[in-house]
Amino acid sequence: MxxxxxxxxxxxxxxxxxxxxxxxxxxxxxxxxxxxxxxxxxxxxxxxxxxxxxxxxxxxxxxxxxxxxxxxxxxxxxxxxxxxxxxxxxxxxxxxxxxxRTTEQPADIFTKALAFQQFSYLRRKLGIRDLHAPT
Incomplete structure (x- = not known):
């Protein structure tokens, strides 16, 4: 980062x-x-x-x-x-x-299969946005 x-x-x-x-x-x-x-x-x-x-x-x-x-x-x-x-x-x-803590590790989004809630949390933490989401 x-x-x-x-x-x-x-x-x-x-x-x-x-x-x-x-x-x-x-x-x-x-x-x-x-x-x-x-x-x-x-x-x-x-x-x-x-x-x-x-x-x-x-x-x-x-x-x-x-x-x-x-x-x-x-x-x-x-x-x-x-x-x-x-x-x-x-x-x-x-x-x-x-x-x-493992639940706060942003790298996990790239290396592990995550539940949707954890995936969404880490995605937000990395500042990644859904370009196709309605504005």
Missing amino acids: LGDSPIAWKTKKQDTVSFSSAESEYRAMAFTTRELKWNHELLSCFDISHKQVMRFYCDNKAALYIAANPVFHERTKHIERDFHYIRDEIVKDSIATSHV
Whole structure:
């Protein structure tokens, strides 16, 4: 999101098998961190300054814990080192992670089959309007 506008999203099957949903979410967080850094650089090419810390919302508490906790332990030993890139960005205050409840996660509209009420709620949250609705 840039302001209130969605500017990028991606859904992709991972090419590796994760040992847990936390690992899968953590891998997605690392990929998204790289995308955020790229978008930040792209904005600067257009002379658009963004001084604030980039906010990163995730609905998986375990993945957020792994990103924030630099201690390696039994549950994270199988995650490749290059995915720990996100920790460096948190320490540099380049990004800040926050938990978002699953019911408030806007990305779910792109990745999950949702009930109409939840779909409509997330659509409104993203600012997406029905162009064919009567005015």
